[in-house]
Amino acid sequence: MKWKQYMEKADWGKCRRGAATALNCLLIFLMVSVITAGAGYTVLLGDDFTHGVRVGVFHASLPRYFAASLQYMKEIYLDWQGTYFAMFIQAFLSPINNFGMGQLRAVMMGNALFFFGALLLLVWNVLGFALQERKMLHLRLTVFTLVLFGVLNGQIFTEIFFWFSGATAYGIPFSVMLLSVSFFLMANRAGVTKRKKFVFTAVSAVTLFLASGGSLTVTGTGCYLAVLLSLGFYLASGRISWGNLCITAAGIAGALINAAAPGNFSRHTETAGESLLLLKAMKWSVKNVLAETQRLAESPFFAVLILSMIFVGIYLSGKLGEKLAAYTFVSVLSLFTGIVTAFPVAVGYSGPYFPNRCCFILDVVLVVTLFNLAVLTGCVLDRWGGLRENRSACAVLAVVLLTAVLLSPASLADSPVMTVSRSLRSGSYSEYYEACTALYDYLENCEETDVVLEMPEYIENFECFYLDEDENAWVNQGLAQYYHKDSVKRKAE
Secondary structure: OHHHHHHHHOOHHHHHHHHHHHHHHHHHHHHHHHHHHHHOOOOOOOHHHHHHHHHOOOOOOHHHHHHHHHHHHHHHHHHOOOOHHHHHHHHHOOHHHOOHHHHHHHHHHHHHHHHHHHHHHHHHHHHHHHOOOOOOHHHHHHHHHHHHHHHHOOOOOHHHHOOHHHHHHHHHHHHHHHHHHHHHHHHOOOOOOHHHHHHHHHHHHHHHHHHOOOOHHHHHHHHHHHHHHHHHHHHHHOOOOHHHHHHHHHHHHHHHHHHOOHHHHHHHHHHOOOOOOHHHHHHHHHHHHHHHHHHHHHOOOHHHHHHHHHHHHHHHHHHHHHHHHHHHHHHHHHOOHHHHHHHHHHHHHOOOOOOHHHHHHHHHHHHHHHHHHHHHHHHHHHHHHOOOOOHHHHHHHHHHHHHHHHHOOOOHHHOHHHHHHHHHHHOHHHHHHHHHHHHHHHHHHOOOOEEEEOOOOOOOOOOOOOOOOOOOOHHHHHHHHHOOOOEEEEOOO
């Protein structure tokens, strides 16, 4: 009898929400912990040495090293590129100038956690508007799980999470940009006090200015999103927000400082060898976005993720009220964000080349904008057919989603996160890390002045140490200068 009474009194809705929250927390923890643990085995390579050698100050006091990092930022701005914030943290966080491999591990794991935290904060605040500040933890975590899996399932993240120079030039500035967008949203929440609004606006402006000093891929994305949000909040409220305009102006000011750097023009002449062909760059940008969109669409479970976000849109439809028109307008314009992201890369390389680190930024942009389009589709379908109240229609959509999961040609075991997890469990990452640290120790202690190195065996899904057989290659010269050798080269195979 007691069991029957308990079953009758049980709040099954609350139980389902609790179960969904617990499941999402577990999935998020697994994804975040796997990537963060993998990032802890990052090794030093390539630009990590050349940048550190050019900074030229080693194991100095904090004030002296801070000044050296600012000086390095100035030198790079004048003769190589305008990424003032990225080049400052490249120098300031450099492990070869300070605390070695322990610092590298801390920076890389911190970079991964910073990105995941910034992405969570962004999703949390975006949903805050649709949910009208209701907490609904289970729904927010569900959406974040889908977004996080969509980003990592793109399989383009090694240069962001497993390479120090990629983390400082792209990863950290991109996370700072996501943080800026979150504070932009927080400053525009209904009922926020004037004091908090001022603080949120100031933080958003400062972080967007800093992010604009990263790779121009990040710069363009941040400024475009700031313009979109300013326009969206104007359409929703009918009022001009001077705070929003200040944030946008800070981002654009940083972008202009970045783009106007003398180093950009000298570097472009050296690497591209031709003038800025803006029309061709636009063509390459569109082609790169379409190609990356197709690659993402063909990746395992992408269709399932899109269908899941349509369900989210159906649920959120009734909560958007009169703001649906402004949301629709901004969502349509957000589809061009990918082109804005890709354009600086096409200009910089004067061609279709699109490196892994830039693909990661583009993948995040495409996942977020396409998922947002799916949510909008769900909202429109609900307004058109009242799907949320139509249990038969919801049942059909649930069957479609389940069928898509069952008929998917891939399994979760094939996902990039699981691949990294297997590398961690098998010890391939740790063995490679030990092989590289032994190589660094050898270079540090050997008496040879012309060193020939045998490379550690290459491993998949990682940024591996590399050298050229030509001792005059730039990467070889940077390594030789750091270890005070006349030459360093790879043993011929």
